[in-house]
Amino acid sequence: MNDYLKKTDMYGKIWIWTAALVVIMVPVAVCVAYNAWPPITAVLKGLLGVAPMFWTVGVIEVITYTPMLGTGGTYLAFVTGNLTSIKAPAALNAMENLGIKADSEEGEVISTLAIATSSIVTTLVIVIGVCLLTLISPILNSPTLQPAFNNILPALFGGLGVVYISKNWKLAIVPLIFMIVLFLLVPSLADAVGVLVPVGIIVTLAAGRTMYKKGWI
Amino acid sequence: MNFNVNSSFLYIIAVCVIIFVLAQSVFFLVRAYRRGKQLGMSSAKLRKTIFSTSIFTIAPAISILLGVVTLSKFLGIPLPWIRMSVIGALTYELPAAKSAASAIGVSMAETITDPSVYTTVAWVMTLGILPSIILPPILMKKIKGGMLKIKSKDEKWGEIFMTSLFLGMISAFLGVVFADVRQGLVGFIPLFVLLVSAAIMGICGLLIKKFNLKWLETYALSISMVGALVFAVLITPVIVG
Known part of the structure; x- marks a missing residue:
């Protein structure tokens, strides 16, 4: 590991542990300021509804996205969130545009640059939105625009997908068919699409290994 | 207070x-x-x-x-x-x-x-x-080490491995648009939106290659996404009725 990557790892750890502290301090500050500590049973009951699912997704996301996003990109993306809807596509698109591999140092730089940019833009859009909320709230809630907000992911992954699939169509066939059949048979899985990302990866890896051994790719 | x-x-x-x-x-x-x-x-x-x-x-x-x-x-x-x-x-x-x-x-x-x-x-x-913020610093070294091991053993397979990660993610998000198609035409809307986005991206790709429009690379994904979203706004009232 060169000096830049070592320092990125060190700075990344400092930032992410500080971020963890900042995140925890938010409810602590509210509890102290209003002298309103919640009943532990209520918190546990609420957590029971989300933790099993989201803690699992959290573990899966860290394992699957870290190799794609690089060191700096990972530390930043996991703090700023919205991984699948903004950060990962932003990094992939930026690397693809420049024809750079994710596991190279140039890939590390471009991925970090894209994730940092999208974090800043997202934060600023929300800041502007919050400042102008009374003005834009009716527009955001207008029934005319709802189909756009309901279809952000298909609109995003259609464009991104066609680039990747056209370049790696042999490797893409099996996981695509697998996922289409899976969602046709069990539509309720749509709510847990995050959990199915590693399933897609395992299927792609299995198909890829077989094709590689046979000399097809 | x-x-x-x-x-x-x-x-x-x-x-x-x-x-x-x-x-x-x-x-x-x-x-x-x-x-x-x-x-x-x-x-x-x-x-x-x-x-x-x-x-x-x-x-x-x-x-x-x-x-x-x-x-x-x-x-x-x-x-x-x-x-x-x-x-x-x-x-x-x-x-x-x-x-x-x-x-x-x-x-x-x-x-x-x-x-x-x-x-x-x-x-x-x-x-x-919380796990999403605590786990990256704990697992980073292991994940990076594992990737390096795969790459150093067989570089070509390392590349396929990396591409598989991207394709695995993309295939899950492409497959999910089929989840509602059994509901009838309304359930096809996400699929139509995805196809329109893919088609616009394809046209952008052709324009970039045929006419050497390098500048278009910067906007291609944004154009295909916004184009598909406009399509969603237009097509939904027609299908839903």
């Missing part, structure tokens, strides 16, 4: 958190930019990445803003603002708030007036997402 979901105190906390997030992003942006220059990457290339990413981010960021608006009726502005800016995503924050609300037996249709109800929701939303 009197409790109010939109109190100045809560806004001050939100602003502090936002400044922290911006500071971290700017820190990594500047470091990556400088490193890119050291590696011999041109300023034009690096600026192109920043510019095209900025344009592409705007539409999904507005949908996140919509999440803040949705949750603000129940939680006020500051808490959803914080949660959407740090770690959060609408796919998580909404179920977390719902779960906390049902645990304490309150309706999400009304604004919270009791501070202990508010702190319960805040703790559930925070603790539920």
Whole structure:
């Protein structure tokens, strides 16, 4: 590991542990300021509804996205969130545009640059939105625009997908068919699409290994 | 201090958190930019990445803003603002708030007036997402080491492995548009939107290749996404009726 990557790892750890502290301090500050500590049973009951699912997704996301996003990109993306809807596509698109591999140092730089940019833009859009909320709230809630907000992911992954699939169509066939059949048979899985990302990866890896051994790719 | 979901105190906390997030992003942006220059990457290339990413981010960021608006009726502005800016995503924050609300037996249709109800929701939303921030520094070394091992053993397979990660993710998000097709024509809308986005991207790709329109590379994903979203707005009323 060169000096830049070592320092990125060190700075990344400092930032992410500080971020963890900042995140925890938010409810602590509210509890102290209003002298309103919640009943532990209520918190546990609420957590029971989300933790099993989201803690699992959290573990899966860290394992699957870290190799794609690089060191700096990972530390930043996991703090700023919205991984699948903004950060990962932003990094992939930026690397693809420049024809750079994710596991190279140039890939590390471009991925970090894209994730940092999208974090800043997202934060600023929300800041502007919050400042102008009374003005834009009716527009955001207008029934005319709802189909756009309901279809952000298909609109995003259609464009991104066609680039990747056209370049790696042999490797893409099996996981695509697998996922289409899976969602046709069990539509309720749509709510847990995050959990199915590693399933897609395992299927792609299995198909890829077989094709590689046979000399097809 | 009197409790109010939109109190100045809560806004001050939100602003502090936002400044922290911006500071971290700017820190990594500047470091990556400088490193890119050291590696011999041109300023034009690096600026192109920043510019095209900025344009592409705007539409999904507005949908996140919509999440803040949705949750603000129940939680006020500051808490959803914080949660959407740090770690959060609408796919998580909404179920977390719902779960906390049902645990304490309150309706999400009304604004919270009791501070202990508010702190319960805040703790559930925070603790539920915590592994996403704690695990990267713990697992980074192992994951990076594993990737290096695969690559050093067989470079070609290392490349296929990397591409498989991307394709695995993409195939899951492409497959999910088929989830509702059994509901009839309405269920096909996400699939149509995806196909329109793919078609626009394909046309952009052809234009870039045929007419050497290099500048279009910067905007291709944004154009295909916005084009598909406009299509969704137009086609939905026609299909739904």
